[in-house]
Amino acid sequence: MASVAHETRASVGRLMGWRSPNAFAVGALLIAAAALPLIWRNDYVIDVALTALIWMVLNQSWNLQLGIGGIWNFGQLAIFAIGGYVAGLVSLRWGIDPWLALVMGGSAAALVSAVIAIPVLRLRGIYASLLTFSFAEVVRLLVISDESGLTGGSFGLSGIPGLAFEGLAPDAKQRAYYWIALGLVVVTAVFIYVFIHSPLGTALKALRDSPAYAASRGVSPMKMQVITFATSAFIAGVAGAFYAQYYGTISPSVMGLGPLSLFVAMLVVGGLGTFWGPMLGTALIMVVSEALRDLEEARLIVVGLILLLTIVLAPRGLVPLLQQGWARLQQWMAEDDAPEDGPGEDVPENKPTPQQEGSR
Amino acid sequence: MRSFFQAVVSGLVTGSLYALMTVGMTLIYGTLRTLNMALGAMVLVGGYVSWMLFSGLGWGPLAGLVGAAAVTFAFGVVIQQVAVRPLIGKTGVDFEMTAFISTFAVAIVFANVALEIYGARNKAVPPVVEGRLHLIEGVSVSWHQVVMAGVAIVMLVALGIFLSKTRYGLGISAVAQQLDAARLMGIPVQRVYNLTMGVSSALAGIAGVLLASVFFVSPNAGDLPLLKALIVAIFGGLGSVRGTIVAAYIIGLLEAMISLYFGVKWSLPVLFVVIMIVLLIRPTGLFGKPEEARL
Numbered sequence: 123m124a125s126v127a128h129e130t131r132a133s134v135g136r137l138m139g140w141r142s143p144n145a146f147a148v149g150a151l152l153i154a155a156a157a158l159p160l161i162w163r164n165d166y167v168i169d170v171a172l173t174a175l176i177w178m179v180l181n182q183s184w185n186l187q188l189g190i191g192g193i194w195n196f197g198q199l200a201i202f203a204i205g206g207y208v209a210g211l212v213s214l215r216w217g218i219d220p221w222l223a224l225v226m227g228g229s230a231a232a233l234v235s236a237v238i239a240i241p242v243l244r245l246r247g248i249y250a251s252l253l254t255f256s257f258a259e260v261v262r263l264l265v266i267s268d269e270s271g272l273t274g275g276s277f278g279l280s281g282i283p284g285l286a287f288e289g290l291a292p293d294a295k296q297r298a299y300y301w302i303a304l305g306l307v308v309v310t311a312v313f314i315y316v317f318i319h320s321p322l323g324t325a326l327k328a329l330r331d332s333p334a335y336a337a338s339r340g341v342s343p344m345k346m347q348v349i350t351f352a353t354s355a356f357i358a359g360v361a362g363a364f365y366a367q368y369y370g371t372i373s374p375s376v377m378g379l380g381p382l383s384l385f386v387a388m389l390v391v392g393g394l395g396t397f398w399g400p401m402l403g404t405a406l407i408m409v410v411s412e413a414l415r416d417l418e419e420a421r422l423i424v425v426g427l428i429l430l431l432t433i434v435l436a437p438r439g440l441v442p443l444l445q446q447g448w449a450r451l452q453q454w455m456a457e458d459d460a461p462e463d464g465p466g467e468d469v470p471e472n473k474p475t476p477q478q479e480g481s482r
Numbered sequence: 483m484r485s486f487f488q489a490v491v492s493g494l495v496t497g498s499l500y501a502l503m504t505v506g507m508t509l510i511y512g513t514l515r516t517l518n519m520a521l522g523a524m525v526l527v528g529g530y531v532s533w534m535l536f537s538g539l540g541w542g543p544l545a546g547l548v549g550a551a552a553v554t555f556a557f558g559v560v561i562q563q564v565a566v567r568p569l570i571g572k573t574g575v576d577f578e579m580t581a582f583i584s585t586f587a588v589a590i591v592f593a594n595v596a597l598e599i600y601g602a603r604n605k606a607v608p609p610v611v612e613g614r615l616h617l618i619e620g621v622s623v624s625w626h627q628v629v630m631a632g633v634a635i636v637m638l639v640a641l642g643i644f645l646s647k648t649r650y651g652l653g654i655s656a657v658a659q660q661l662d663a664a665r666l667m668g669i670p671v672q673r674v675y676n677l678t679m680g681v682s683s684a685l686a687g688i689a690g691v692l693l694a695s696v697f698f699v700s701p702n703a704g705d706l707p708l709l710k711a712l713i714v715a716i717f718g719g720l721g722s723v724r725g726t727i728v729a730a731y732i733i734g735l736l737e738a739m740i741s742l743y744f745g746v747k748w749s750l751p752v753l754f755v756v757i758m759i760v761l762l763i764r765p766t767g768l769f770g771k772p773e774e775a776r777l
Contacts, residue, residue, distance in 0.1 A: 194579065241758050244765040248517050248578055252716045253761065259709050260754045267747045379705060383590040390583055420598045426590035433584045434568045437575040 155304055159297045168296055174408040175303035176365050181388050181400035182310045183357035189395030190318060191350050192330030194247050197238065197254035198358055199377045199385065200261040205231040205359025206366035206376070207265075207273060210282040220285045224363045231359025232352040239351035243344060262377040278373025282366050299368050306364065307401070310357055315397065317353070326350060380422060384411070387429040393439025402441055484620035489738040491617065495627045497734025498634035501727045502689045503711040504718070505641060506682030511720040512658035513678045516581040520561050521686040522708030523592035524554045528690025529699035530596060533605045546607070546694075547633065550687040558683025559676045561588050567675070589704070597701035604698035607691075630692045637688060638727060641681070645723070654678055717757055718767050725769025732768075 159168045180202055187195045209227030212218045218226065238257060242250045266276045273279065290298060317323050325346055328336035337343055366372040375381075384407065392403020407425065414421035436443050503521060510518045531553050532546025539545075565584040569577055609626035616622045645651040656664040657674045665671055689707065697703060710733070718729025736756065740749045760768060 192576075194582075241761050244761060247576070248511070248582070248720070249716055249761070249766070251517070251582060252712050253757070256709060256712050256716070256754065256757075260750050263750055379590070379593070379702070383586070386583060386586065419594060422594040423591055423598065426587045426594065430565060430584055430587035430591065433580050433587065434565065437569065437572060437580045 152304075152308070156301065159300050163293070165293065165296065168300055170408065170412055172296070172300045172303050172368065174404055175300070175307050176361050176368070177385070177388065177408070178307045178401050178404045179303075179310050179361040179364075180358050181385060181392075181404050182307075182314055183354045183361070184385065185389060185394065185396075185400045186314060186317070186354045186357075187350055188389065189393075189399070190323070190330070191326050191347075192395075193242065193347065193350065194251035195242070195254045195351075195354075196251050196382070196386075197258035197261075198354075199382055200258035201231045201235050201355045202358045202362040202365075203261065203265075203372065203374070203377050204234055205355075205362030206372035207279065207362075208359070209363030210279045210366045210372055211272070213283050214279065214281065220283055220367055224285075224360055224367070227363030227366075228356040228359035231362065232356040235351040235355030236348050239348045240344075242351075243347045258377060258382075262374050265374045265377075274373070276374055278371055278375070279366070280371040282370050282372065284367045284370060303364065303368075306360065311397075311401070313357075318397070322346070322349065383422060383429070384425060387425050387432075389439075390429055390437075391432045391440055393441035393443075396439065396441040399439050399441040403439065406440075485742055487618070487621045489742040490735065491621060491623050492627070493735035493738030494731065495623070495631045495734070496737065497731035498631040498638075499689055499692060499707075500710055500714050500734055501638055501730035502634045502685050502692075503707055504714040504726050504730055505638065505723055506685040507711055507715050508718075508720055508723055508726045509654065509658075509678050509682050511715075512723075513654055514562075514566060514581070514675055515578055516566055516585060517578070517715075517720075518561075518679070518682065519582065519586040519708070520565075520588040520592065521682065521711060522704030523589045524557065524683045524686035524704070525690035525693065525707045526592060526596055526699075526701070526704035527554050527557060528687030529607070529694040529703050530600060530605075531687070532691040532694050533607050533699045536607055537605075542608075546691045547688055550691045551684040554687025554690075555680040555684040558679040558681075561585065561683070562676050562679035564588075566679070567672070589708075593701050593704065600699075600701065602701060604700045606698055607694040609695040626695060630696075633688065633692060637685060641685070642723070644681075650674075650677055713753060713757060716767055717760060719764075719769050720767070722769050725767070729768055 158171060162168070180198070184195070184198045187193045187198070205227035207227075208230035209220075209223040212226050213220055213223040238254065242253055245253060265273045268275050284295075285299070285302070318327075325336065325341040328339070329341055329343055329346055333343060362372070362376075365376070388403040388407045389400055390403070391406055392401065393399030407428075410428065411421055411425065414424055417424070432439065503525070506521055507518060510516055528546075528550035531550040535541040535546050535549050541549075565588050566581050569575075569580045569584060571577075572580070609624065609629075611625040611629060614622045614624045615628055643651075645655055653664070653669045653674045654677065656667065656669055657671055657678075661671070664674075686707075690704070693703070693707065714726065714730045714733050717733055718726045720726075733753065737749045737753060740752045744752065
């Protein structure tokens with residue numbers, strides 16, 4: 123009986139997208155990811171993979187607000203850029219150690235985001251997206267029109283000192299960056315996993331699903347929102363700082379509608395509010411966008427169409443879809459193995475999930 | 483003092499245009515509960531249609547107005563059918579969020595198709611009429627701006643009459659006020675949705691034609707108008723058509739004043755701060771109604 127209960131829970135968890143990850147699969151994936159730069163010794167490929175890793179960190183942080191928190195924040199790219207600019211500026215102007223600059227970039231982003239969180243808290247869904255979206259545009263236009271020389275205007279900052287790998291050969295240096303980026307992805311993933319399973323995460327999901335009920339049970343919307351904004355922004359800011367340090371430059375072109383569409387596509391295609399969604403979506407869209415390299419700017423048409431198709435056909439993204447398919451396959455195999463058990467117990471517990479799942 | 487009057491005049495002109503764009507946004511939000519991010523793309527389409535009519539056939543911007551309105555109306559209906567309609571009634575997801583994202587995807591596709599077809603080069607469209615109108619000494623306004631404001635105001639008045647006097651307009655208001663009751667009264671809701679999307683898109687398209695000769699037409703010509711419309715929408719609240727129009731003029735005047743006293747560069751940041759303050763005091767904007775009462 124206990125095993126049945128465990129099974130039930132596991133299958134519900136699986137369908138909710140929060141199944142405890144299969145240790146072997148995750149381990150194999152990690153080893154493969156870590157070995158990539160050693161096996162495929164191609165500068166360009168490693169560069170693309172590294173960029174994908176940075177985007178994964180950013181998208182995971184965004185997912186924390188958009189998917190898990192249900193807070194309509196469309197200004198995360200500005201936060202990412204603020205992280206990059208602050209890290210670049212402190213190390214360019216004051217010669218601060220790049221590692222410290224990484225943390226400072228994250229902290230500055232967290233601070234700005236925590237301030238934004240307060241007016242956003244007062245807004246209902248759509249108004250929050252309006253405010254955060256226009257916040258991001260204002261930051262972008264301010265940077266572009268900046269003539270004081272602080273941010274370098276539309277050309278951005280360049281010559282940002284990288285992390286201290288001065289003694290290494292260029293390819294070894296790139297590999298070092300790659301592994302740090304991979305480390306950032308893993309740390310972020312573990313952090314988000316733990317966060318979601320902590321009382322804080324439960325409170326956040328409760329606030330998303332029913333703000334009034336959550337508040338009546340003692341969850342403070344104000345506190346939760348500021349915490350979520352600050353944590354999510356810290357991660358995004360660190361990602362931005364790392365981006366600035368790896369490329370040595372940061373410019374307003376990381377913000378704006380083009381990049382925003384790319385990231386929203388990654389999040390939505392993968393599946394908002396799921397654990398694997400941001401990572402899968404990032405990887406998929408990066409692959410698509412690299413496969414269409416020759417189309418240059420026109421690939422955004424394809425990305426836009428993919429986004430449109432996904433939101434119309436599978437609004438919850440690919441991860442829930444794949445998990446459902448997998449569950450159905452397993453169920454079908456189980457039926458085949460032991461027909462005497464009957465499907466009676468399995469079918470009803472899988473059916474109600476589309477309604478149960480409250481992901482927005 | 484002269485520059486003050488000049489700022490007032492230009493504020494009124496830009497305000498009229500903002501009103502034209504944002505009213506469409508309010509209408510769609512009122513009936514369909516969708517924040518239509520594709521309206522910026524409609525501004526773009528309007529601009530390109532008027533440019534094509536001008537450079538291809540040599541027709542002036544007035545023909546552009548009619549052509550753009552027709553084309554954007556059709557696009558609006560198509561967007562409603564392709565991007566919004568399939569999402570209505572889907573369980574397990576938030577309609578407002580998915581519709582926001584799908585119209586955003588449409589906007590991306592439009593902007594990049596325009597980039598692909600017409601290239602990144604700016605296209606120039608001549609003004610409707612040349613010359614300037616001198617109001618009082620030192621305060622003048624170009625005739626084109628007069629036409630801009632005039633067309634915008636005429637369109638807004640026509641929209642008001644349409645909404646309050648005609649069968650279809652009343653249908654839109656009814657759907658916005660009470661969807662179920664409207665349905666029970668036999669109003670064809672799908673047709674109302676199509677009509678709303680079409681009319682709003684056409685208004686944005688007209689704004690695009692009017693803007694085309696002030697700025698140039700380029701693949702991201704829709705971005706700034708969209709941003710301004712969003713700001714007006716937050717400021718006024720997506721609740722009422724009248725509130726939106728008032729908010730558009732306030733924002734237009736405010737922007738002109740800020741540009742006059744602090745410089746153009748500061749107009750957006752200061753506007754943003756003003757909006758933050760407004761939202762802290764009134765979370766649904768100046769005229770927004772807290773919940774269901776709309777339009």
